[in-house]
Amino acid sequence: xxxxxxxxxxxxxxxxxxxxxxxxxxxxxxxxxxxxxxxxxxxxxxxxxxxxxxxxxxxxxxxxxxxxxxxxxxxxxxxxxxxxxxxxxxxxxxxxxxxxxxxxxxxxxxxxxxxxxxxxxxxxxxxxxxxxxxxxxxxxxxxxxxxxxxxxxxxxxxxxxxxxxxxxxxxxxxxxxxxxxxxxxxxxxxxxxxxxxxxxxxxxxxxxxxxxxxxxxxxxxxxxxxxxxxxxxxxxxxxxxxxxxxx
Numbered sequence: 407x408x409x410x411x412x413x414x415x416x417x418x419x420x421x422x423x424x425x426x427x428x429x430x431x432x433x434x435x436x437x438x439x440x441x442x443x444x445x446x447x448x449x450x451x452x453x454x455x456x457x458x459x460x461x462x463x464x465x466x467x468x469x470x471x472x473x474x475x476x477x478x479x480x481x482x483x484x485x486x487x488x489x490x491x492x493x494x495x496x497x498x499x500x501x502x503x504x505x506x507x508x509x510x511x512x513x514x515x516x517x518x519x520x521x522x523x524x525x526x527x528x529x530x531x532x533x534x535x536x537x538x539x540x541x542x543x544x545x546x547x548x549x550x551x552x553x554x555x556x557x558x559x560x561x562x563x564x565x566x567x568x569x570x571x572x573x574x575x576x577x578x579x580x581x582x583x584x585x586x587x588x589x590x591x592x593x594x595x596x597x598x599x600x601x602x603x604x605x606x607x608x609x610x611x612x613x614x615x616x617x618x619x620x621x622x623x624x625x626x627x628x629x630x631x632x633x634x635x636x637x638x639x640x641x642x643x644x645x646x647x648x649x650x651x652x653x
Contacts, residue, residue: 427455431469432462442470497527497607498653499535499562503615505646507545515547517644519617521577523560527652533603535562535652543581543593543619545642552621552642554581556593562611562650564601573601573611581619588640591620597648611650618643 430438430452440454450470451461500522507517525537538559545552558579564571575597583590599613621640 428452429471430462430467431471432466433468434466438462497525497535497537499523499525499537499539499560499650500653501541501648501650503617503646503648505615505644507547508643508645509547509550510641510643513547513550515545515550517543517545517617517642517646519543519644519648521556521558521560523558525560527607527609532567533564533609535560538579543617543644545619545644547642551585552588552619552640553584554590554593554619554621555584556581556619558593558595560595562601562652564603569603571601571603572598573613574598575613575615581621583621587624589622589624589637591622591639592618593620594618599648601650607653609652611648611652613648613650614645615648616643616645 427439427441430440430442430450432438438452438454438460440452440460442450443453443459444451446464448464449461450464450467451459453459501520503519503521505517507515509515519541521539521541523535523537523539525535525539527533527535529536538557540555540557543554543556545554556579558577560575560577562573562575564573566572575595577593577595579593581590581593595615595617597613597615599611601609601611601613603609619642621642623638623640624636
């Protein structure tokens with residue numbers, strides 16, 4: 407046999423062996439792909455595609471599979487990657503609040519509010535909510551009632567990145583009056599409290615808040631028997647307690 411034929415025969419055999427390679431699965435979970443050149447009840451000797459030989463005790467071999475039996479293992483996503491991916495999706499913040507209402511220097515009453523905000527619950531590597539939306543704010547001062555539809559942007563930020571953490575928030579916007587008897591004005595709110603992160607996307611919070619709402623009231627004054635219309639500015643302050651749900 408000439409050297410050329412011998413080389414072709416070796417190449418053919420190598421190609422045949424590689425085409426019929428087995429996958430040896432060890433008890434550790436490791437996988438070795440190659441050809442079994444020898445095996446008995448005590449040992450398994452494998453030659454990989456590079457021609458290197460490896461010897462494994464039979465007791466360490468969990469399973470031997472042919473090419474048509476091998477099923478690729480699904481790629482696992484780490485908990486950290488899953489958390490970041492999930493958290494970057496849009497999040498909704500629902501806030502329900504109630505407390506006192508004050509017209510500085512004049513009257514004291516009550517106030518309630520409901521806010522629905524849409525945004526992101528993940529900024530950078532922190533669970534910081536940034537979003538915007540609208541709500542309903544009602545202020546009741548004796549016979550006077552003020553109802554607003556605030557359009558706002560808001561930020562809710564935990565002071566430490568832990569499951570249980572203090573949280574600080576701010577909001578600014580414009581409160582649209584829901585009555586023809588007065589006009590709306592600038593709106594702002596601040597709150598501080600405690601937040602519990604239930605999972606990457608869901609959290610609950612209980613906070614103390616203070617909301618500021620400007621309003622312009624139309625009034626009529628009689629002077630010397632003649633009516634004069636005027637507009638009087640109102641500063642409405644509403645402190646209270648708020649429950650928030652992030653989802």
